[in-house]
Amino acid sequence: MxxxxxxxxxxxxxxxxxxxxxSKSVTNRALILAALASGPSTLRAPLRSRDTELMATALRTLGIGIAEGPGGSWLVTPAPLRGPATVDCGLAGTVMRFLPPAAVLAAGPVTLDGDERARARPMGRLLDALRGLGADLDDEGRGSLPFTVNGSATIPGGDVTIDASASSQFVSGLLLSGARYEKGVVIHHSTPSGKPVPSLPHIDMSVAMLRDAGVSVDDSEANTWRVEPGPIAPLDLDVxxxxxxxxxxxxxxxxxxxxxxxxxxxxxxxxxxxxxxxxxxxxxxxxxxxxxxxxxxxxxxxxxxxxxxxxxxxxxxxxxxxxxxxxxxxxxxxxxxxxxxxxxxxxxxxxxxxxxxxxxxxxxxxxxxxxxxxxxxxxxxxxxxxxxxxxxxxxxxxxxxxxxxxxxxxxxxxxxxxxxxxxxxxx
The missing domain is CATH 3.65.10.10 (Enolpyruvate transferase domain)
Incomplete structure (x- = not known):
């Protein structure tokens, strides 16, 4: 003890x-969007904690510039994501669920692992969804950490169905990177149990932040989210x-x-x-x-x-x-x-x-x-x-x-x- x-x-x-x-939720979403944006971003008053530092370190490992700015802000300079890289997710759900959909855009392999407890957190449905969108991943059949994303700098994207009843982060992770996929992404939630997606406000947060960054998102149909392909505008954000x-x-x-x-x-x-x-x-x-x-x-x-x-x-x-x-x-x-x-x-x-x-x-x-x-x-x-x-x-x-x-x-x-x-x- x-x-x-x-x-x-x-x-x-x-x-x-x-x-x-x-906010941790806002900070880690903003870091992903800023890393994939078309120009430099400024994040003011970001949370500095284990979860957000893990995200920042992971993105730096993939080639993104994240520098200290005035008043504790982060200045994020996007760059083509690159491997080989090894990422520590800690016990952060936002890192282990948000980073893989971005890592498929890296040129080279990206291996993700985390704390012992993190290896018990469900990931298989997200990995299967990424495979359905054209990604190459190797998890040795575990459906959990550790696994390797064999990035090829691009991914077709398109329609995918996922059972997100275990975590809204499965949907948010795909949403945040989907605009950078060749066809964008259309996410359908469906499950034999009929269970809804939990924590819908967190998906609403992802959608709102994407729209603020100029991304077209249609969430008018229940359990369906459509993200059009296109650029992500730089962020100028007060967290x-x-x-x-x-x-x-x-x-x-x-x-x-x-x-x-x-x-x-x-x-x-x-x-x-x-x-x-x-x-x-x-x-x-x-x-x-x-x-x-x-x-x-x-x-x-x-x-x-x-x-x-x-x-x-x-x-x-x-x-x-x-x-x-x-x-x-x-x-x-x-x-x-x-x-x-x-x-x-x-x-x-x-x-x-x-x-x-x-x-x-x-x-x-x-x-x-x-x-x-x-x-x-x-x-x-x-x-x-x-x-x-x-x-x-x-x-x-x-x-x-x-x-x-x-x-x-x-x-x-x-x-x-x-x-x-x-x-x-x-x-």
Whole structure:
């Protein structure tokens, strides 16, 4: 077990203001688009974290120029992608799913591998889709990392059908590079199970960013996305704050009867984290969005939540932890796909909450949570940043909570423990 971290205990309602770093989802999409663009791009306020540094390093390995610019910006200079190259994906789904569709455009082989847990994350459907579009890949039949993309600098593209019920990143990865394929790409989602694509807001984000870069995308037909071949315009982008990383900070207000503001919350966004406004309201909070940001203030009661989180699955760990502290039962639904994330998040949440005295049961597609008094203990993170965030949230109101390997929060927010400690101790 790695360095259990004593989670700070709140001695009064948590009250404060927090500024979030840039969005991981936006940053890694922008890096792919900038790498394939027709000219140099500027990305201001990009997230600097393990996932985004892995993406930047991977693209540099393929010949893309990514330099430091003013104020922490990244200046991206596109170039023909080249191999041979070896890419470390870490445990980043955006790297392992977004990079292969770009790597097929490289001249030469590109080998991708990652952390041990990454080798268990599903990739076969994406690899099969790329083969259907004309790519040459060698995964020795594993359908997972490691594998080699034998790039030939071009790919026919065209129509492809993929079962994306395990991850929206399969669709986004193909969308982001599809304009550079000879025929563009037409992606159809189809699955015998009838399960929909999870996390659709993330696909909406990909579509919106492509359109902002001048790419023609038609998503008017359900489960179908058409990307016309053509250039990708250079980006001049201010990266939004990461709204999903705001979840534990805002949840701290509900857990302790406090009030927390996250600055810079966009009035309009495709980020799934924006759903927190509705979800926290349903749990009894008073939520206000104004020029100061998004403010969440605790109400008289912390209520349980019955919600379909299919489109916003990444919020599940923090919501489950908050639900374990609520006065009434909760049912979190629509998130069976979380079993294939950084860890099996449903099993992990049930195990860790129950180890602290909770009553949590896995369902076919989520969790059923009955509030129970919790006690201290070590909360396992499973090398999963969202699990670690859930653990520190519990530590606000439960004595003697220690979070195993809290450093895994650096995957998307390297400053997490510092900002968290400052917020908790600021009252």
């Amino acid at each position: 790695l360095d259990p971290w004593p989670a700070p205990r709140a001695t009064a309602p948590v009250v404060g203001t927090v500024t979030m770093p840039g 939004e704050p990461d709204l999903s990383n705001a979840a534990p900070f805002l949840a701290a207000a509900l857990a302790t009867g406090g009030r927390v503001t996250v600055t810079g919350w966009p009035a309009r966004t495709t980020q799934p984290g924006d759903a927190l406004r509705d979800l926290f309201t349903r749990m009894g909070a008073e939520v206000t969005l104004d020029v100061h940001g998004l403010t969440v203030a605790a109400g008289d009661r912390l209520l349980g939540l019955d919600a379909d989180l299919h489109d916003v699955g990444e919020l599940t760990p923090v919501l489950a932890a908050l639900a374990a502290l609520a006065e009434t039962p909760s049912r979190l639904r629509g998130v069976a796909h979380l079993r294939g994330h950084e860890t099996d998040r449903l099993a992990a949440l049930a195990t860790e909450l129950n180890n602290l005295g909770g009553q949590v049961a896995e369902t076919d597609d989520g969790l059923a949570i009955e509030p129970r008094p919790l006690h201290g203990g070590v909360f396992g993170s499973y090398e999963d940043h969202r699990m670690a965030q859930a653990g520190v949230l519990l530590g606000l109101v439960v004595d003697d909570i220690e979070v195993e390997n809290v450093a895994t929060t650096g995957k998307t927010m390297p400053t997490f423990t510092t900002v968290w400690t400052e917020l908790v101790s600021s009252h």
